[in-house]
Amino acid sequence: MQLNMNLNGEAVTVEVAPEQLLVELLRDDLGLTGTHIGCDTSQCGACNVLLDGEPVKACTLLAVQVEGRALTTIEGLAQGGALHPMQAAFRACHGLQCGFCTPGMVMAGIGIVARHGHDLDEATIVHGLEGNLCRCTGYRNIIKAVAEGARAMAGD
């Protein structure tokens, strides 16, 4: 089937099979390997991407379901070589160790800002990250990073 979408700001048309998952299209066909597969059972959030600005799990969407819509992957966040403020905050706050969960965390963080604004308390962040698992950090610095990234995004 033919799939038309806006991917990271560009109109893209690709051929997909009905049973192809969005994460498979991104990683295997389009070489966008920043979107990770942590669990493949819809629980870890490593595969989060933004669909029309809202985080969704790319392992639990068929590629054909994004027809006509705008998709942003982690590769699409940095502008002109400068990290997105949420990415920069994860770096500054040491919000990662191995980095496997990080793309999904950044996407979830951006989603939290879209829903709750720039001044986030810890409870809001923790509730907003319920769909993201990290096996390394213990989450403390991830929570700090999302709060910091949210503040920085106000200055965009």
Next chain:
Amino acid sequence: MRPFSYHRPTDLAQAAALLESGDDVAALAGGHTLLPAIKSRLRAPDGLVDLSAIPGLAGIREDGDRLLVGAMTRHADVATSPQVAAHCRALARLAGGIGDPQVRNRGTLGGSIANNDPAADYPAAVLGLAATVHTSQRRIEADDFFQGMFTTALEPGELVTAVAFPRPLAAGYGRFAHPASRYALVGVFVARFAAGVRVAVTGAGAGVFRWMAAENCLSGSFDLGSVAGLVPDEADMNGDIHASAPYRAHLCSVMLGRALADCAASS
């Protein structure tokens, strides 16, 4: 995944025809139950009928004194809708507690009740609020709709189009989430109407059910004291690796208390 055909009809008649066109053709709403089931090979449909392009299935509007929530309305939209909050704050809060934000950005009301997972949240609200399920063919009262584990009154090819929620005098939801899956280990929804009180329990038994003993006590006197010490029969409870039957029975009492506290906070 095993190959299947994919269709995106633009009206209900086309969708119904497609659903009847093969032995195992399934409707696809948010896909957050169906796609994991296909990936884990619990299901292997020959075709999927995506409901997302059918106009009028998503959205929230008033219909007389009822609130009509379209089948394709996402959990996130119910959770944040001022109309839902004004009609029944407990319903908005219930939707906002389902899964995680990414699940709520995809999962739908229609998919949740059609699936009727014994641990799903929406069935408790639909049954507790005595809602009416609108389908492509008829209207079904909640008391007749839910028929035990993963079973509903829906006929093959019949689609949920909306759910009409009456407005309660007060309502509350108490939920004990499984720490890993986030599904309700036990969830109790209480709704008070002029005609009496309804109590619906999810997670505890083979499917959502009304807790009649609690309803009778609360219809007499709507306070925690009237249900003090009330515990459902252990024989009706599920016991599994997550929780034993006696523990689930105990949780029913505790969640009933939380639902009543939520009623007091909401009204």
